[in-house]
Amino acid sequence: MSGGPIVLAASAALTPAGNVAINNADLKVDTSRAIRIRELNFTIQSGPVGAKSAHVDLGGSVFANVKIGKFDLTNGFVPVWCLGPRYSSMLEGGSAGFIGAGNIGVSGAITTAQYAYYSHMRWIFPKPMHTGVGSAIRILLQRTADMDTVYGVNFNAQNYTVTTSAVAEYTDESPDTIVAPYAMAFVPSLTQLQSQEKDFENTFKIPLQIVRFVGRMVASNGVVDEWITPSQRWTVAARDNDGRIISPVTEWENLFSPDQKSWVFNRELKVGGSYIFTLGALPANATGRAHIGVLGYRTERAH
């Protein structure tokens, strides 16, 4: 049983194609007791835009590089929508909320052209991560430049506000080992159809416990819409670096469930091991890209 809850939270503005570091001071364990972090939450809010749609998801256009204390939690920048399964398509995929000057009229109808899109992502750690006094959560954010005009909304003219909160608990324990979550991602270019070993490689000197794969679909004009892409006709296959097939060629939706966009895996990845994903070519008249993430954890020595 823990010593009670604590939340660390911070926000940062993110310009189109920009980079920003979330304020370390706000995400530092500035208490007299250590904490165990249970989850990281990301809320991405667009600036005011002129129209709304129910199909915009900002989680694929913001990439996060996360480190807690001395432990890397990502292998570089990972799309935040690959940090966990999808929990709520409606909330994640383009909630259009009111913002700025204007009126909310009868039954909440928005009478002015002031909207903001909100997307919510949640990374639940497989096991709570012990974080000592003085340690900080370091989050670097990066935003893609390919959010073009979508449904009449020009996202490239807007800054995002990204709010991160870590839900944690106080603890008086001083463990010898720390369970650190880890996320990797394969973000191919339009023409790239196969991941490389380094994309999903265990570069640690200890085994990685893989928990799940996450597969998200990206429209060509931005990371916005998982329904317009022909995902059911897109094939995917996966093998490990020893050549063992972990998934034969199958349709995308068979591997990554339509509701959670996730494949629960639960297998150990040995030191130096890796997974390689191969994508089928899209139909000639279709456009789209894949984001594939791997989530797991490893057990490190605390000192």
Next chain:
Amino acid sequence: MNGFTVGVDIGYRGQKITQSPVPLQVLGPTIEPYAESGNALVGTTTAIEFSAGAVKLERPVYLFPGEKLDILLTHRNAIPSPISVAVTVSGRLINQKDMPAKRYLPYFAAWTPPAFATLSAAASQVSSEKDLANGLSVPIEIRRIVGKLGYITTASGGQSFFPEITDVACMDWYDSLVTVDLRSYDGTRVTPSTSTPFGAAFPAPRRSLEVPHILRPGAFYRAQLNLAATVDAVAGVIQPAIAICGYRRAS
């Protein structure tokens, strides 16, 4: 409409399950946000507001033959219309010999301050030591702290209605208008500052801090909510509520 319109007081064999009437909205985490506030059109002009929710008990309540839960529902007067409420309890039959030796009862305590009715002026609400408290004589295993914001429009022909389905996401905006300072009774901070955005303290989609811990008898949480003034003409009020949800050994 949403679950802020109805409070519920639950008891079992004279033991409190709710410390005081708790809005249905904060009995549990958000499972499906678009079911919590709905609007069904009847004919062409009349709308019926509705909401649906479920509270999943992680530890079951055992009812012996002839026993029942005492449930008292309260119309919180947030809307002028009568409200129909259907309560369903689902479980399964169990042989008495399979009854566990240790049994638990859920416990809910909520703080529902007066709504922020004027959004053009800054305002604050502070909970007392009796609101988010362990009012029992035994420790409570807190499983979650739920925080939600309700919205009531006042521009619907003189009626007051909660937002319809397509406007639920407006709550995201209120998340940054309202900030929260949450501490335990001994001053230990739950939120990092006095002005943590409500949405950062209780992140979507579940609006629930799921950190199990023990709250000893007499211990409590103290919350302060601050509304930032907005120049925007919003025809409505914001109704916040925070609840602690947990279990204790059944006597």
